[in-house]
Structures are given as C-alpha cells and as structure tokens.
Amino acid sequence: MPSHPRPPSPEISRRGLLRAGAAAAAFGASAGALLARASAASAVLSDGDHVPALVVGSGYGGAVTALRLTQAGIATSVVEMGMAWNTPGPDGNVFCDMIKPDQRSFWLRTRTDQPLGYFLGIPVNKPIGRYTGVLDSEAFSGIRVYQGRGLGGGSLVNGAMAVLPKREYFEEILPSVDADAMYRTYFPRAMAALGVNNVDPAWFESAACYRYARLSRDEAHASGYRTTFIPSVYDFAYMAQEQANAVARSALGSEVIYGNNHGKRSLDKTYLAAAAATGRLTVTTQHVVTAVAPANGGGYVVTLTQLGTTGDAVNTKTVRADRVFLAAGSVGTSKLLVAMKATGKLPGLGDAVGHGWGNNGNVMVARANHVWQPTGSLQSAMPAVGIDNWADPAGPVFAEIAPFPSGNETWISLYLAITKNPHRARFVYNAGTGAVDLTWRTEQNQPSIDAASRVFDTINRRQATIYRSDLFGVCKVWGDDLTYHPLGGCVLDQATDNYGRLPGHPGLYVMDGSLIPGSTGVNPFVTITALAERNIEKIISTDLP
Template identity: 65%
Template sequence: MIKETGRGGASNGLTRRGFITGTGSILGAATLGMPRASARTRAASIAHGAHVPVLVIGTGYGGAVAALRLAQAGVPVHLLEMGMAWDTPGPDGRIFCNTRSPDHRAYWLRTRTKAPLNYFLGSSIDRDVTRHTGVLDAEEFGGIIVYQGRGVGGGSLVNGGMAVTPRRENFAGILPSVNADEMYGVYYPRANAELGVSAVDPAWFDATPYYQYARVGRKHAQRSGFRFTFVPDVYDWDYMKREEAGTVPKSALAAEILYGNNHGKRSLQQTYLARARATGRVAISPLHRVTAVVPDGARYAVTAEQLDTAGNVTATKTVTADRVFFAAGSVGTSKLLVKLRATGALPRLNDEVGRGWGDNGNVMCGRANHMWDATGARQSAIPCAGIDNWAAGGAFAEVAPLPVGIETYASFYLSITRNPHRARFSWNAAAGRVELDWQTAWKQPSIDMAKTIFDKINATEGTIYRTDLFGVYKIWGDHLTYHPLGGAVLNRATDGHGRLHGHPGLYVIDGALIPGNTTVNPFVTITALAERNIEKIIATDLR
C-alpha cells in the first residue's frame, strides 16, 4: 500500500527575505486551495498486476476532464500522479507553506529554492530547503526553466488562476484545425462553468488597498493609449472580500500562491476532480511516476515507480489498461512519448512526437515608478487585470503583484507574446534522458514585443525599467516559462481529437496538443479542448 505522504512540516518564521523569495508567485498564470472536506481526493494505491479499463497519466486539467467525463459515461478510471495528494495539513495546520517562508513543501526534490523572481536589489534571495516532493517543480533544460505543478491537481496548484478565453479573432492561430464555432459556443462555456470562473467586482477593485498596484497599472496603461482589461479568475472573490474584512483566514491577501493556496482558490481538487471522485468510478494513486507504456496484446502494460517523499523509489509496479490517456502536462507527456518511441516501446509513434513545443511567449519585467505612484505594501497575490496590445504589438501583459510586504514603488508584469520559435524534445541515448533544444536567445522576439508596451509607458511616465529583480543589472526575466505548450501537437502527432498515430487506444489530452501559444493564459483552452476531445472519444471509441 502507498504510504501516507500528504504531511508537511512546520514552516519557518516570517522574514522579509523569505517573503520576497515568494514574490514570483504572482506570475504563474496559477495554486491549490485548501480542499474542502467534501472535495478531498483521498490517496489510493494501485496494485502491481492490476487491470483497469482506462489509465490516465497525470491529474492536471486534461486528465481531470477525461476522468470526470469517462466516469460519468460509466467507465472506471484510475489516475497515476507523480506528485503528492496535498490533502493533509502539516503540524502548522496548513497544507501548503507560506510563500513568504518556503520550506520543504515548496519545491519538487530540490535542496535550494529557485523562485521565478529570485533577486532583490541585485542579490540572490533563494534559500536552502530539505529535499522533498514539494508542490512546485523548476525543471531546468539547456535554455529555459519550466515551472510546473506537482501533485493531485497538477498545474492548478501553482498558477495564478487567471482564467482567460482567447479573443475569438486569435483562435485560428492557436488551433487552426479546430472548429471555432464549437469551441466558443460549447466547450469554452462548459470549461468556464466547470472551473468556477468569475471576475473581480469592479467597485471593490477600485476601493481596496490590495489592488492599488493594479490601479496604478491601469492608469499607466490608459495614459499610453493601451487597452486595460479585467481578467476572470478561479479565485473565490467573496472569500477575498472576507479576507479583507478579517472574518476568514487570509490566503490571497497573505501572498499565498506560488507554493499553494490554503483557502480561496478553486483548484481542480474542488472542481473536476471532486466531481470525478463523487461518481465512485475514479481512483487516484499519488507519488507514482510512469516510466513505460508498451503494447500487451490488445491492452497496454504500464510501469510506474512508487516514490516516497524524499523521491526514493519504494516499489515498481506494472499494470495493464485497455486505454491510456497521456495527461502529464506538455513537458511530462512529451518527454515520456519521445522516450517510448526512441527506446522502441512505442515504435509506431510518428516523427511529430516531441515537436512544436513553445513557452507561450512568456517574459517578465518590472518598472520603477515615481514616489507619487506607490503600488502599496499590501497586495493581493491573485492578478486580475492585463494590458492588451496583441493586435498591434504581439503582447498581452498581466499586471502582476509584487507582494514583498513593503512599498517598492514598482510595477511588475508577466507578458505573453507572439513568439514564433518552437523547440523539439529528443532522446539522448548516451545520457539516458530527454532533452529540449530551446535557446535563451529565442526569447528576444518576446522582449521586443513586450517593449512595445513598456517602452511607451516608460516614455509617457518618465520612468525606467527595474534592473535588480532577475540578476545583477538584468532587465528581463527571459529564463523561464509558466505556460509550457506543445510537444504532441493536435493533427500532427495525433489525429484531430488526440488519438496518437500508430497505437490505437493511446491518447493525448493535455497542453502537449497545443502548438506553443494560446495568446493568453492557457489553462481554459487546455480544459475546453479536453472537453471537446473526450466527448468525441467517448462517442466513437467507447460505445
């Protein structure tokens, strides 16, 4: 049986240095909220030699959609998740550690934090932590760091919850083979309803001190002629109002986001996964890392390593499934498929597997405002607004918080840009690993597109860029992405609904299907596409 692994230790004391370390939290375009008692996803452990009708690898947006809809259609489903269940409070009474004081719960198998914004006043603010199967993975490739959620709920644990449906006029450039009328008439509305998407109350936004930073961002954007727009989110806005009133524990208003949100965020544990579990047909095995999928007659044999919370392998299991859905995220799915093709486990996968990977054009920057444009020492960690210059300059910028607990007079932004570069995953046989050929220099188009917004704002306001947030005199955060997309692109590595070519019964149902860019934060599009694809698969493959 699987060991209980949801327990975290006590957090370190609150320090300004630790608080600053967590300020990159606002950039994840999203954290896991405290699971309500009725919505908790209990840990299960699949037995060696078991057979299941459907096995889903991963519990993020695509995997959660597949599990719910298959279960509702009467099909038993088992999900394997590499991360923890995140449903048991630690000795400090919290499931997740505070962003201000990251401890062993913060990072996936690291001994030192690697926060997205890890410098302040030009000095590194990362800290040592105990190696643990924490909630945020900072996976390093040759030219980029990819931030990913680790745990039941996947990326919903570590993003800012900005639930953005792309502008319809941009959709043909996102998924050209998909019918836009169906997506905007059926699947985007379905995804938004199931995810619990809602928007901030504009009157409260204008009054609360916790969004002063965003109001400054609005003023600067509008004075330079840019379109400022409110962005929906999956946070419970009524809960946030109660946080401000002091009637409930603070969560977003206590800067909880990067390493988990203990209260107000509607993660997948509260939405799709809760409803999937309620069917009685869904089980989840956390701390199981899939290493192989091979044909076994009309079935597939799936091998997984069971981990302890230090990352050690405690058991190796092989189970069989009639159908397997790859939902380990863009990176996880792509790496696994590339390995399986290269090592001969799934030799009929085509050469498109591993191709078409992009970073959603992510790039970050900060601006140094004048003292009369204070952004506030109190800031909500949940972003709710953006600057839209996509049509003219190829950039959409989140107006992001910088919740360090002191006044910084700084405006901070995560931009999504129309970066054309795409990378490829490949198998390095000598090293025994999958590699990504992304080059840091490929971020230059993103920087140029973001500059179409911020150069103009700086010129209008008489301000400059901050140079102390990403290194020593470094303006741009061009070293990372929060939004990995592609690697098993729809209608290339798969057919038009995610069926992998060459191996019937294998499917991709996550962000790996989307070729590198969604023009906005991607999880609503991933969810809506999964809704579209699973509806077709159930109707045609599982009758």
C-alpha cells in the same frame, strides 16, 4: 483609449459565471472527502492490476478526462507523480507562503528557485529540505519550466487567471478545430466546471489589495494602452472577506506559487472532486509513469515508479490498462512519448512527436515607480487586470499586471508578458543518458522581449519611470529564461489525429497542453480544459463501448 478595463469575454455572461462559480465552490466543499477516499491507501494501484482506463496526470486535461470517463460509467484510475495536498503541516496549513518557503515549496530541491531570484541584485533564494514539494522548476539547456506537482497539477500553483484566447488567434493556432463549437459549447462548459468568476469592479476600485493593479492600469491608460479585467478561479467573494479580516488570508497572505490554503478553486475542488463523487475514480499519487508499451492481446502495459517524499524510488510496478490517456503536461507527456519512440516501446509513432514546443511567449519585466506612487504593502497574489495590446501587428502583447506580495512597500510594478513568439523547439532523446532534453535556446525569446519593449518602453517614457534591473539577475531587465506556460510537443492533427488519438496505437490518447502548438496568446489553462472537453466527448461517443 478607455478609462476603465473592458470585460474579457462578451460570449460568456457575467451572471452565468457567478452562478457557475457559486455552484462549483459548493460542490468542491462537499466532495472533498470523496476525493480523499479516492486517493486513500486502499485505492493505490498494485503490481499486476488491470484497469479499464488509466489517466496519467491530474492537471487540466487529466481532470477533464477523469470526470467525463467516470460520468460515462467507466472505472478510471488517475496516476499523479506529486502528492495529494490535503494534510496540514506543523503550522496548521497545507501549503507554505512565498515569503517563508519551506520544504513544501519546491519539488526535490535543496534551495528555492523563484522566478524573481534577486532583489537589489542580491540572490534571495533560500535553503529548504529536499521534498516532493508542490512547484517544480525543471531546468533544460535554455529555459526553466515551472510546473505544478500534486493532485490537481498546475491548478495548485498558478495565478488562477481564466482567460479566453482571441478567437482569430485560436483559429490560427488550431485550424483543424471548429471554433464555433469551441466558443459556443466547450469554452462555456469548461469555465462553468472550473468555477470561473469575475471581480466586482466597484470593490476593485476601493480594495487596498489592488492598489498595485490600479496604478499599473492607470499608467497604461495614460500611455495609450487598453486594459481588461481577468476572470479567475479564485473566489473573489472570499477575497473580499480576506480584505475585511473576516477569514483566513490566502491571496492576501502571500500565497500563490507554492499553493493556496483557501479561496482557490483548484482542480481537486472542481473536476476531480466531481469525478470522485461518481464512485468510479481511484487516485494513485507519488507514482511516476516511466514506460508505456502495447500489451499482448490489447491494451497497454504501464510501468510505474513509486516515490518517497525525498524522491527515492521505493517500488516499481507494472499495470495493464485497456486505454491510456496521457495528461502529464506538455513536458511530461512529450518526454515520455519521445523516450518510448526512441527506445522502440511504442513503434510507429510519427515524426511530429516531440515537435512544436513553445513557451507561450512568456517574458517577465518590472518597472520602478516614483516614491509618490506606492503600490501597497498589502497585495492580492491573484492578478485581476491585464494590458491588452494584442491588436498591435508589430508585436502583439497580453501583459498580466502581476503582484509583488513581499509584505512591504516596494514601488515595483511587475508584469508577465505573453507575446506572439514564432520560435519553437523539440524534445530530443539522449541515448547515452536516457534523458530527454529540449532544444529551446534563451535567445529565442528575443521576439518576446522586442514586443514587450514596445509597450513598456512607451510606458516608461510617458510616465518618466525606468526598468528594474535587479530582480532577474545582476543588471538584467528581462526574465527571459523561464516559462509558466509550456505548450506543445504532441501537436493536435500533427503528432495525433484531430482528437488526440495517437495513430497506430488504438486506445492511446494525448489530452493535455502538449496538443497546443506553443502559444495561446493568454494564460492557457482554459484552452487546455476546453480542448480536453471537446476531445473526450468525441472519444467517449466513438471509441468506447
């Protein structure tokens, strides 16, 4: 049992990550204006336009695709259903914080739908104005799926945890992909471009904002579990300045799930900014792709609905694209393709389309600490440590030590457990309503609860602590009805070929987390990014003139 967290990835050097992170931050600062011009009103797609390459979605897969296409000399248009988050509100900030959410927080809701919706068993969600906010809580019959809405997708609202999957597990979930090439080339390429950096261990040990993480780490060690530091795309140098009150606070200002005003290297500051710097990128925001169909003479006709900020449809357009790259996320891409298959707009899509969806084994849980074990009123919203019990064959678990940044002392230790849950679901088209639902049932999360219980029952027993049962409902211990990590629905080498091409539809590609069959064992965005790097490299070299 170690006394300190282990480094997360011996295959990518700490010095290399620091250099890459500094370079990405500097580039993001200089190229932000270029990205703003790429998404200006003059760049918005018009009805009847014809473009060489259309990328649907601006999350990790879409951002990688946009950068590599533009670098290859191809004029590329990105369509994003959310806003370009670059205009400050009345308070002077682009994003709101978690403690005082307003209309900027949620996508087209009149009340927040926070993952922790209760405190002391009392509902704590708050009324807000209906608006195209940055976080979507999309409800299906058995699960809520949290997704980012805006230019940069999920990178705007996640906890910035840039974790590599265990190699043996990567080989298990994606056996058709050359793992040597991924760990030698594409994972390092992705981490460099994302601006991944590591927390300074010495600073971590003294930082008041990580008291909560040190407490949970020490309790895990005392209970027989290993921990590891988590690389991040949040700038830890900036965070240290936040701690010293030298800069505006973001991670230390209760900012995370509704966006970060400072410090985070989200995709609009890295991949998308670099694509804009080529001069070949245009961005159309607040447009939803509702249909894709083959065009006479080649390419695809794409139907777009333009949204107002209250979600009303203000315009419908059709554009033609020589090639279409679907990167609307696991849910968005899967729903679109299932609907196109069911309605005959994309005839011949394989039966595997819509299948293989999973929630990455997500389950949340919290523990009540003793009164002499404060977690701290100042908490960094960016996790830096995880409990690594993935080697347990009876129930693999990687558990993020999560913050509870309420601004007050709570004595709460919170965790997001990622488990090896074998259950999968599929997307189903409803011909009567035209909607697409997901067959996931809440009870399918029982293997995740069982695996997480093995860890946290042990910690509670050895530390003489108990679970909190007032945060996810009334007398409800487990947050088992939500996921931050939707994966699958168009699985690589099943619904697509081994590089994301949709068979029978030349020039139509899938480039996002829907390619990954339901699980990565860790936070998935580095895997999504690296897989997109691999796939677009092959597509550019073989498919494009």
